Amino acid sequence: MSAQPEGLNAVGTSTDQRSAPAADQAEPRAIPEATVARLAVYLRALVGLGETGTATVSSESLAAAAGVNSAKLRKDLSYLGSYGVRGVGYDVALLTEQINKTLGLHQDRAVALIGLGHLGRALAGYAGFASRGFRIAAIVDTDPAIVGTELRGLTVQHLNRLDQIVAEANIAIAVVAVPASAAQDVCDRLVAAGVTSILNFAPTVLNVPPHVDVRKVDLAAELQILSFHDNRKSGRGDGSLAVSR
Amino acid sequence: MSAQPEGLNAVGTSTDQRSAPAADQAEPRAIPEATVARLAVYLRALVGLGETGTATVSSESLAAAAGVNSAKLRKDLSYLGSYGVRGVGYDVALLTEQINKTLGLHQDRAVALIGLGHLGRALAGYAGFASRGFRIAAIVDTDPAIVGTELRGLTVQHLNRLDQIVAEANIAIAVVAVPASAAQDVCDRLVAAGVTSILNFAPTVLNVPPHVDVRKVDLAAELQILSFHDNRKSGRGDGSLAVSR
DNA sequence: ACGTGTGAAAATATTCACAGCT
DNA sequence: AGCTGTGAATATTTTCACACGT
Numbered sequence: 001m002s003a004q005p006e007g008l009n010a011v012g013t014s015t016d017q018r019s020a021p022a023a024d025q026a027e028p029r030a031i032p033e034a035t036v037a038r039l040a041v042y043l044r045a046l047v048g049l050g051e052t053g054t055a056t057v058s059s060e061s062l063a064a065a066a067g068v069n070s071a072k073l074r075k076d077l078s079y080l081g082s083y084g085v086r087g088v089g090y091d092v093a094l095l096t097e098q099i100n101k102t103l104g105l106h107q108d109r110a111v112a113l114i115g116l117g118h119l120g121r122a123l124a125g126y127a128g129f130a131s132r133g134f135r136i137a138a139i140v141d142t143d144p145a146i147v148g149t150e151l152r153g154l155t156v157q158h159l160n161r162l163d164q165i166v167a168e169a170n171i172a173i174a175v176v177a178v179p180a181s182a183a184q185d186v187c188d189r190l191v192a193a194g195v196t197s198i199l200n201f202a203p204t205v206l207n208v209p210p211h212v213d214v215r216k217v218d219l220a221a222e223l224q225i226l227s228f229h230d231n232r233k234s235g236r237g238d239g240s241l242a243v244s245r
Numbered sequence: 246m247s248a249q250p251e252g253l254n255a256v257g258t259s260t261d262q263r264s265a266p267a268a269d270q271a272e273p274r275a276i277p278e279a280t281v282a283r284l285a286v287y288l289r290a291l292v293g294l295g296e297t298g299t300a301t302v303s304s305e306s307l308a309a310a311a312g313v314n315s316a317k318l319r320k321d322l323s324y325l326g327s328y329g330v331r332g333v334g335y336d337v338a339l340l341t342e343q344i345n346k347t348l349g350l351h352q353d354r355a356v357a358l359i360g361l362g363h364l365g366r367a368l369a370g371y372a373g374f375a376s377r378g379f380r381i382a383a384i385v386d387t388d389p390a391i392v393g394t395e396l397r398g399l400t401v402q403h404l405n406r407l408d409q410i411v412a413e414a415n416i417a418i419a420v421v422a423v424p425a426s427a428a429q430d431v432c433d434r435l436v437a438a439g440v441t442s443i444l445n446f447a448p449t450v451l452n453v454p455p456h457v458d459v460r461k462v463d464l465a466a467e468l469q470i471l472s473f474h475d476n477r478k479s480g481r482g483d484g485s486l487a488v489s490r
Numbered sequence: 491a492c493g494t495g496t497g498a499a500a501a502t503a504t505t506c507a508c509a510g511c512t
Numbered sequence: 513a514g515c516t517g518t519g520a521a522t523a524t525t526t527t528c529a530c531a532c533g534t
Binding site: 037039066123211213220223226 | 470
């Protein structure tokens with residue numbers, strides 16, 4: 001309920017790990033994956049603008065706020081349809097609504113949080129979680145010392161009850177924040193229970209059937225990528241190899 | 246966390262947000278960005294294999310462990326040089342070492358953690374953080390109730406001392422886990438202090454000069470991307486328009 | 491035989507540049 | 513004038529397929 005635009009969100013586009021989105025009908029406009037990822041960024045910028053009372057934006061300024069160039073932004077938005085006005089720009093409210101629709105954010109989605117370690121608790125505390133249509137509807141762990149306790153108005157449930165939990169709460173997305181050693185098992189159970197969208201914080205590659213969509217958030221990988229670039233910047237390759245880019 | 250090889254790592258390829266790594270010399274082998282991101286994944290798989298005592302792997306099985314296809318893996322590895330043996334595969338130890346070198350993980354890197362909210366604490370607790378050459382060398386906040394307290398053997402320092410902290414601890418990478426409203430200011434101070442690699446968990450686009458490298462981890466964006474695909478899977482477009490078919 | 495390394499082809503993504511609407 | 517929407521050009525990434533070394 002803070003008046004602040006953003007909650008506290010921490011996410012990363014996964015390093016890869018995406019199942020084939022399945023063959024679909026030859027739709028008039030298939031939105032490219034890269035564009036989908038950016039829509040979320042545009043949305044945040046738009047919400048910010050909306051709160052400052054701005055009614056219209058040009059692709060140029062919205063692009064600046066989103067950290068991309070304007071041609072890319074226009075191309076991205078063109079996949080949604082024609083919502084801009086030439087010579088004027090985009091109507092902030094209208095465009096916000098269109099992106100919301102496109103991302104499927106008009107409907108509330110029940111999220112299950114699996115694993116209540118350090119990270120799980122931090123995630124549970126994220127205000128921004130609830131802020132845009134995502135509602136933590138179930139919290140699950142296996143530790144007897146934790147199961148049965150209350151957190152954010154929810155009773156922590158045992159992993160064994162996963163099937164019922166998923167069915168009853170109509171879970172759409174599961175957030176996996178368990179140790180790497182448990183992640184594949186948890187994932188298998190989620191899939192068996194019918195979950196088809198998983199956000200994985202465990203440092204493991206999850207094996208899932210093709211209809212299940214997994215995204216991975218991997219801190220170690222991010223640091224290593226920064227390390228690589230840092231290395232390049234500091235002049236010498238590493239003592240033996242020099243890499244350009 | 247578990248006694249498992251990996252600590253607890255949570256990272257995501259940022260949705261974009263990368264500064265131009267600056268023009269550099271025309272090096273013989275420029276490693277593509279997409280490849281760099283995957284090297285971290287291969288590395289994890291290799292370390293796992295090494296621990297099970299496996300001496301060599303084929304591109305086929307390493308690729309399976311990393312969740313990519315083998316042609317991609319071979320192409321990726323070819324940028325590092327020729328470390329495989331035809332008819333045999335890759336030497337696990339050798340390849341591990343080469344990737345480590347390439348990513349610059351042979352040298353210890355001091356990381357500063359800025360912001361000790363829920364997420365900051367969770368990040369501080371990550372074992373996997375230290376596990377591969379990244380060492381939290383400084384923890385910074387502005388809250389008077391927190392500054393001066395001890396955490397993981399470090400005294401929490403005030404943001405005002407950032408310049409000295411960066412210089413003294415020789416900070417290579419900063420992890421920003423502050424509220425969105427404070428992120429740009431923190432970022433500016435980091436840049437002024439000389440930090441050139443930033444991992445940003447705040448839901449904001451950070452503006453930085455071109456020599457600074459920013460990666461963003463954005464939970465809300467990840468959920469929204471999953472939401473988009475979930476929507477497609479569930480058949481109807483968005484609930485207001487019956488467009489499909 | 492087996493499996494790497496890699497040119498060449500195909501698929502994606504980004505950027506350019508401008509016609510066309512307001 | 514100003515700014516969108518988009519074909520065409522360019523760049524990047526993925527995949528194919530096979531020659532070549534062991």
